[in-house]
Amino acid sequence: MIGEWLDIGPVTQIAPGNARTLPVRGGEELAVFHTLDNRFYALVNRCPHKGGPLSQGIVHGGVVTCPLHNWNISLKTGEALGDDEGCVPTIPLRVDAGRIYLLREAVVRGIAA
Amino acid sequence: MNAHSGIEMASGAPTGERLVVIGNGMAGCRAVEEILARDPARYAVTIFGAEPRVNYNRIMLSPVLAGEKSFDDIVINTAEWYTANGIELIAGDPVIHVDRQHQQVVARSGRVESYDRLLIATGSDPFVIPVPGKDLPGVVTFRDLDDVDKMLAAAERGGSAVVIGGGLLGLEAAHGLTLRGMQVTVIHLMPTLMERQLDEAAGWLLKSELERRGQMILTGADTEAILERDGHVSGVRLKDGREIAADLVVMAVGIRPNTTLAKAAGLECERGIMVDDHMVTSDPAVFAVGECVQHQGQCYGLVAPLWEMCRALADHATDAPTGYTGSVTSTKLKVSGIEVFSAGDFSDAEGTEDIVMRDAARGVYKRVVVKDDKLIGAVLYGDTADGTWYFDLLKKGEDVSDIRDALIFGQAYASGGAPADPNAAVAALSDDAEICGCNGVSKGKVVAAIMAGACSLDAVRSTCKASASCGSCTGQVESLLSVALGADYGGARTVKTVCKCTSFGHDDVRREIVAQAMKSIPEVMQKLHWSTPDGCASCRPALNYYLLCALPGEYEDDQKSRFVNERMHANIQKDGTYSVVPRMWGGLTNPRELRAIADVVEKYDAPMIKVTGGQRLDIFGIKKEDLPAVWADLNAAGMVSGHAYGKSLRTVKTCVGSEWCRFGTQDSTGLGVKIEQMTWGSWMPHKFKIAVSGCPRNCAESTIKDFGVICVDSGYELHVGGNGGIKVRVTDLLGKVATEEEALEYCAAFIQLYREQAHYLERTAPWIERVGLGHVTDQLFAEPDTVRRLALRFRYSQQFMQDDPWAKRAAGADSELHQHLAEVRPLELAQ
Numbered sequence: 053m054i055g056e057w058l059d060i061g062p063v064t065q066i067a068p069g070n071a072r073t074l075p076v077r078g079g080e081e082l083a084v085f086h087t088l089d090n091r092f093y094a095l096v097n098r099c100p101h102k103g104g105p106l107s108q109g110i111v112h113g114g115v116v117t118c119p120l121h122n123w124n125i126s127l128k129t130g131e132a133l134g135d136d137e138g139c140v141p142t143i144p145l146r147v148d149a150g151r152i153y154l155l156r157e158a159v160v161r162g163i164a165a
Numbered sequence: 166m167n168a169h170s171g172i173e174m175a176s177g178a179p180t181g182e183r184l185v186v187i188g189n190g191m192a193g194c195r196a197v198e199e200i201l202a203r204d205p206a207r208y209a210v211t212i213f214g215a216e217p218r219v220n221y222n223r224i225m226l227s228p229v230l231a232g233e234k235s236f237d238d239i240v241i242n243t244a245e246w247y248t249a250n251g252i253e254l255i256a257g258d259p260v261i262h263v264d265r266q267h268q269q270v271v272a273r274s275g276r277v278e279s280y281d282r283l284l285i286a287t288g289s290d291p292f293v294i295p296v297p298g299k300d301l302p303g304v305v306t307f308r309d310l311d312d313v314d315k316m317l318a319a320a321e322r323g324g325s326a327v328v329i330g331g332g333l334l335g336l337e338a339a340h341g342l343t344l345r346g347m348q349v350t351v352i353h354l355m356p357t358l359m360e361r362q363l364d365e366a367a368g369w370l371l372k373s374e375l376e377r378r379g380q381m382i383l384t385g386a387d388t389e390a391i392l393e394r395d396g397h398v399s400g401v402r403l404k405d406g407r408e409i410a411a412d413l414v415v416m417a418v419g420i421r422p423n424t425t426l427a428k429a430a431g432l433e434c435e436r437g438i439m440v441d442d443h444m445v446t447s448d449p450a451v452f453a454v455g456e457c458v459q460h461q462g463q464c465y466g467l468v469a470p471l472w473e474m475c476r477a478l479a480d481h482a483t484d485a486p487t488g489y490t491g492s493v494t495s496t497k498l499k500v501s502g503i504e505v506f507s508a509g510d511f512s513d514a515e516g517t518e519d520i521v522m523r524d525a526a527r528g529v530y531k532r533v534v535v536k537d538d539k540l541i542g543a544v545l546y547g548d549t550a551d552g553t554w555y556f557d558l559l560k561k562g563e564d565v566s567d568i569r570d571a572l573i574f575g576q577a578y579a580s581g582g583a584p585a586d587p588n589a590a591v592a593a594l595s596d597d598a599e600i601c602g603c604n605g606v607s608k609g610k611v612v613a614a615i616m617a618g619a620c621s622l623d624a625v626r627s628t629c630k631a632s633a634s635c636g637s638c639t640g641q642v643e644s645l646l647s648v649a650l651g652a653d654y655g656g657a658r659t660v661k662t663v664c665k666c667t668s669f670g671h672d673d674v675r676r677e678i679v680a681q682a683m684k685s686i687p688e689v690m691q692k693l694h695w696s697t698p699d700g701c702a703s704c705r706p707a708l709n710y711y712l713l714c715a716l717p718g719e720y721e722d723d724q725k726s727r728f729v730n731e732r733m734h735a736n737i738q739k740d741g742t743y744s745v746v747p748r749m750w751g752g753l754t755n756p757r758e759l760r761a762i763a764d765v766v767e768k769y770d771a772p773m774i775k776v777t778g779g780q781r782l783d784i785f786g787i788k789k790e791d792l793p794a795v796w797a798d799l800n801a802a803g804m805v806s807g808h809a810y811g812k813s814l815r816t817v818k819t820c821v822g823s824e825w826c827r828f829g830t831q832d833s834t835g836l837g838v839k840i841e842q843m844t845w846g847s848w849m850p851h852k853f854k855i856a857v858s859g860c861p862r863n864c865a866e867s868t869i870k871d872f873g874v875i876c877v878d879s880g881y882e883l884h885v886g887g888n889g890g891i892k893v894r895v896t897d898l899l900g901k902v903a904t905e906e907e908a909l910e911y912c913a914a915f916i917q918l919y920r921e922q923a924h925y926l927e928r929t930a931p932w933i934e935r936v937g938l939g940h941v942t943d944q945l946f947a948e949p950d951t952v953r954r955l956a957l958r959f960r961y962s963q964q965f966m967q968d969d970p971w972a973k974r975a976a977g978a979d980s981e982l983h984q985h986l987a988e989v990r991p992l993e994l995a996q
């Protein structure tokens with residue numbers, strides 16, 4: 053099972069309310085978020101509006117506010133909230149024994165074949 | 166009938182099948198009870214228990230440790246029970262081998278028992294973090310009675326204890342040991358206690374209460390080693406170097422399903438022993454229940470699910486299979502005097518709605534999460550009376566749309582005619598019902614005040630004080646207004662609130678922060694009854710600034726509550742790279758600085774460098790990873806951050822002045838540099854720009870700056886509130902002074918007044934438009950020495966503001982904000 057999951061290290065690397073980036077060679081950079089109620093999410097680090105780096109936004113509840121033009125993006129679904137429309141791919145993530153795992157196939161999906 | 170379970174038989178026929186149970190704990194024994202209840206004659210039961218005692222209620226070990234219960238109080242199945250039901254209990258003799266081939270188990274004593282059906286209920290083992298010293302005498306876990314006895318023995322001797330782990334278990338251990346007279350420190354890896362059950366708000370309340378009770382709580386603390394002195398534990402060292410002395414160390418960091426036997430016996434296991442809906446393992450003759458199992462990917466650490474598992478198991482084992490479908494769990498902390506309840510999911514973002522109620526006076530925080538008209542989660546602190554009710558709604562998935570508005574006030578309020586309309590609910594209250602807890606104002610008094618002419622919330626607040634303090638009853642007062650005044654009620658008040666998270670305006674918040682000496686964002690949100698659990702992108706930065714301004718040198722800046730530019734100390738660009746603007750004092754520079762900038766541009770091949778409108782250079786296209794290195798290079802040439810990104814002092818624009826210019830009346834350049842050196846680094850409600858022109862020709866555009874100086878023969882004209890941006894505004898003349906010293910003094914005083922009174926994200930221009938220049942001058946010249954005192958406050962806070970943020974980052978601070986987690990390389994993936 054673990055084989056399908058990519059271990060990206062301990063949860064303590066990301067303080068609550070913050071995000072860290074995870075470049076994928078030949079693919080799109082990912083952003084891994086840690087919310088203030090201690091949930092973890094991973095998204096492609098590209099705002100559906102104009103590609104803003106979501107990892108740099110302010111995290112509140114299960115939402116990140118894009119640093120460029122303040123769209124609110126749901127960390128769970130990757131969808132733009134409110135009146136804005138657009139969606140960014142999410143990467144299935146699980147936390148086990150204090151470590152963060154991303155679903156491999158989803159991580160490599162972005163890689164140009 | 167379930168696929169796995171092969172053995173078929175005429176149901177109920179007493180066959181004396183041999184059922185062997187491994188694990189004499191809560192699940193194992195309950196499973197047997199459930200089977201007996203259905204078909205007492207069905208099995209001949211033998212139970213192996215590693216613990217040398219009968220089955221007891223493990224969750225009650227906490228009260229035993231705390232001295233609130235004795236072991237006898239918590240026994241579930243007495244010796245008599247075993248005999249009466251013809252059960253053979255083999256206690257103190259753990260099973261060490263399972264031979265599925267011959268359907269036999271072997272115990273440590275060498276004793277062999279064969280079975281027709283085997284039940285594995287081995288529970289979990291405490292997880293022990295692999296640090297040096299973990300095996301020292303004096304290091305204990307918290308799982309069974311022996312552990313409790315060890316802790317009690319240690320407590321006898323007194324001294325201090327460290328509990329590693331701020332979850333349910335750890336906090337209950339800490340509580341017990343505190344009551345037993347030990348000085349307890351809790352070390353928790355995460356920044357929030359019980360983070361799996363609580364959110365930031367509830368975690369903060371819990372932490373402050375435990376600290377009030379004398380426990381030391383270290384969150385975000387990572388254990389590096391357990392220290393030893395003459396063969397016994399003597400303390401704990403954290404990764405950050407801190408050392409905490411301890412005569413006892415309790416490890417309560419988590420549990421691992423105990424799958425040792427099952428794995429060895431070749432049963433399918435992941436984190437736990439894999440079971441189907443009937444608690445049957447990969448071997449049809451072997452069942453498993455309790456914490457040791459994994460059902461549909463889930464492992465449980467609470468008893469409620471076990472009861473449900475045991476029912477499904479018994480139904481199946483007596484040929485009336487029903488099936489277990491998984492459990493929704495809820496948690497309560499068993500620490501006397503502290504009420505904490507948590508259930509379900511409270512992080513789901515999409516389409517969910519948080520309903521939050523806070524009562525600072527009673528230390529209450531309630532949060533329920535609603536999605537598609539159903540309750541999906543609840544966190545309660547301080548008042549958990551409705552926990553069971555919420556949990557019930559949650560499990561049943563009941564539609565709550567018509568009690569939606571009353572939901573947060575609890576069952577008593579919501580049910581019984583469920584007045585969906587809050588007005589109706591308030592109208593229904595008796596006259597002496599208390600509306601405002603803080604100021605003890607009854608409904609009668611509020612209505613009286615309204616009838617006496619207080620026809621707006623603010624009027625009510627000022628006349629009878631209701632909702633004047635914490636504001637939690639604002640909703641109810643507004644309901645009373647509309648009930649009492651009907652059509653005449655002007656509707657909710659006009660004061661612009663900070664954001665949708667609160668009913669308070671900026672001024673209220675600033676006033677209360679100072680009045681109640683608040684010290685952190687969660688504290689403000691609790692005491693001022695924020696309607697969201699952790700605020701939003703509008704209020705977090707505002708509160709962070711207000712606290713920073715109110716507590717210079719004391720308040721610890723909250724990076725995550727800052728906009729990207731201020732968190733990264735550079736300006737983010739549309740492509741996600743950053744621009745870097747080093748400070749050039751008064752627009753002056755020199756070859757050394759220019760060389761350093763040129764070198765940076767080449768070294769990091771910055772695609773563009775530009776002269777800004779603020780008389781300095783802007784280097785574009787720097788990657789976030791490279792920023793610290795760039796800053797190090799610029800620091801080396803003596804340059805510091807220009808704060809081109811901050812709600813802070815931006816630039817002090819100057820002209821050449823009397824040093825060179827034939828019209829110059831004073832040294833405008835020199836004064837500009839002095840002013841910038843006094844003011845740089847200060848955080849403000851919004852960005853702040855200054856200019857000094859050497860004569861009324863005003864080449865530095867002083868009259869569109871937040872603070873502008875125009876030099877004249879007789880001294881210095883001081884101008885304020887200018888803006889050259891979206892809405893151009895020409896400055897107002899504040900006054901004229903004779904010396905540079907006075908010019909600096911007034912500049913400092915004006916800035917401090919703006920810092921203390923303006924709303925967050927309000928430039929000086931709109932601020933003065935709102936309060937009027939008269940207000941500003943009144944404030945400045947109220948008493949002969951107000952200018953001096955304001956200037957003093959500014960200079961005091963500047964002591965803490967004027968260390969270059971770039972230098973700190975260059976030296977490695979907050980490196981996680983700049984470095985990637987890791988890089989994923991396809992090679993690694995293809996394996």
Ligand code: SRM
Pocket residue numbers: 736737738744746775776777778779780781783808809815816818852854869870887888889890891892928
């Ligand atoms: C770099 C610069 C343009 C330039 O190449 O000259 C600039 C660039 C930006 N300005 Fe400006 N402003 C720059 C001088 C000005 C000036 C002229 C001045 O300061 O003498 C003004 C009008 C004067 C004034 O502010 O009163 C100006 C009025 C604004 C405004 C409107 C402010 C207002 O109150 O209306 C904004 C928007 C805001 O701040 O909300 C803004 C916002 C911005 C931002 C920060 C937009 C953003 O949030 O990313 C731009 C950042 C670009 C970057 O990455 O550096 N910039 N901006 C100038 C940097 C000055 C410096 O050295 O720090």
Ligand SMILES: Cc1cc2nc3c(=O)[nH]c(=O)nc-3n(C[C@H](O)[C@H](O)[C@H](O)COP(=O)(O)OP(=O)(O)OC[C@H]3O[C@@H](n4cnc5c(N)ncnc54)[C@H](O)[C@@H]3O)c2cc1C
Pocket residue numbers: 187188189190191192193213214215216223224225226227258259260261286287288289307308309334337423426454455456457465466467468469471497499
């Ligand atoms: C201090 C404390 C407080 C708790 N508080 C709560 C609470 O408030 N609410 C809640 O829902 N839950 C609580 N829990 C969790 C709850 O106690 C467990 O979920 C429950 O006991 C699990 O039951 P179980 O039968 O699976 O495991 P256990 O009750 O641990 O039983 C397993 C038994 O199997 C024995 N065993 C293991 N291996 C062998 C072997 N090879 N041979 C023979 N015997 C073996 C063990 O010695 C143990 O006696 C608490 C737990 C602790 C320790």
Ligand code: SF4
Pocket residue numbers: none
């Ligand atoms: S004027 Fe507009 S586009 Fe130009 S720098 Fe300022 S904010 Fe950016």
Ligand code: FES
Pocket residue numbers: 099100101102103104118119120121122123
């Ligand atoms: S790019 Fe994210 S809001 Fe514009």
